[in-house]
Amino acid sequence: ALAAQKTLANFIGSLILLANKPVEEGDFCRYGNNQIGTVEKIGLHSTRIRTLERTVVTIPNADFSEMQLDNFAKRDERLFKTVLQLRYLLVQLRELLLGHPMVTPAPARARFVGFGAYSKDIEIFAYLRCRDQGDFLAIQEDVLLRIEDLVVKAGTGFAFPSQTAYLSRDGGIDDERGTAATAEVQSWRATR
Numbered sequence: 001a002l003a004a005q006k007t008l009a010n011f012i013g014s015l016i017l018l019a020n021k022p023v024e025e026g027d028f029c030r031y032g033n034n035q036i037g038t039v040e041k042i043g044l045h046s047t048r049i050r051t052l053e054r055t056v057v058t059i060p061n062a063d064f065s066e067m068q069l070d071n072f073a074k075r076d077e078r079l080f081k082t083v084l085q086l087r088y089l090l091v092q093l094r095e096l097l098l099g100h101p102m103v104t105p106a107p108a109r110a111r112f113v114g115f116g117a118y119s120k121d122i123e124i125f126a127y128l129r130c131r132d133q134g135d136f137l138a139i140q141e142d143v144l145l146r147i148e149d150l151v152v153k154a155g156t157g158f159a160f161p162s163q164t165a166y167l168s169r170d171g172g173i174d175d176e177r178g179t180a181a182t183a184e185v186q187s188w189r190a191t192r
Contacts, residue, residue, distance in 0.1 A: 006062070010045045013061030017042055022069045030070035031059075077104055077127040078136045080143065085119035085159040092150045093122065100146070102129045102139045119159030 023029050027039050029049075037049040037057065047064045049057045059067075080103075084093075093110035097103050108126035115121065124147075128139045151157060 006060075007045070009062035010060050013063070013065035014042065014044050016065040017047065017061060023071050023073075027071050027073040029072060031064070031067050073131070075131055078130055080124065080126045080128050080136075080140055082124050082144075083113070084122045084124060084147065085116050086122055086151065086156060089151060089154050089156055090122060092154065093124065093147065096143070096146055096150060097124070097126050100143060103127070103143070104129060116159065118161055 017023070023039050023042075025039050025042060028037070029039060030036050031049070035049075035051065035057070037051040039047060040050050040056065041048045042061075044061075046058045046060050049059065051057055090110060090112060097108040097110060098105050104127040110122055110124050113121050113123045124143075126143075128136060128143075130136050130139055
């Protein structure tokens with residue numbers, strides 16, 4: 001009876017997965033405790049997922065249907081967000097984002113968000129018109145290289161931590177004070 005109960009729970013879990021379709025075979029998703037993989041098979045009893053390490057995880061459908069599932073294959077755009085630590089530059093960055101063919105204009109933004117230890121920090125926030133990770137990386141690279149070109153053309157640069165060392169000559173010990181200190185230490189030793 002206990003085995004039949006688990007089998008029934010897994011069968012109902014598979015019906016929930018097939019009806020709601022939070023993921024489908026071939027979808028790349030996040031499940032459980034931030035585990036990531038591609039759904040290979042949704043069966044009547046369990047779901048098989050190929051992990052990034054190329055192993056196969058089998059999860060009973062009763063458990064899998066109750067997990068929070070983050071389906072990457074269903075996203076319509078990808079978030080691109082970074083903070084540039086620049087010395088100067090803002091208007092040109094906004095123009096670049098709004099003019100790029102693969103950047104969704106709203107809510108694309110480049111905003112001065114604060115002062116860093118060595119820089120003025122500008123946050124870049126935009127959605128890129130792609131779904132695939134490879135396309136995302138290529139578009140992100142293009143945007144970042146265009147930003148680098150803007151920085152160079154503006155005659156500024158990226159801020160990096162730096163230190164300034166001031167050097168001076170050591171004046172050494174003052175002979176008169178040194179002699180007085182030596183004499184005082186010798187008198188302490190003599191009295192103890």
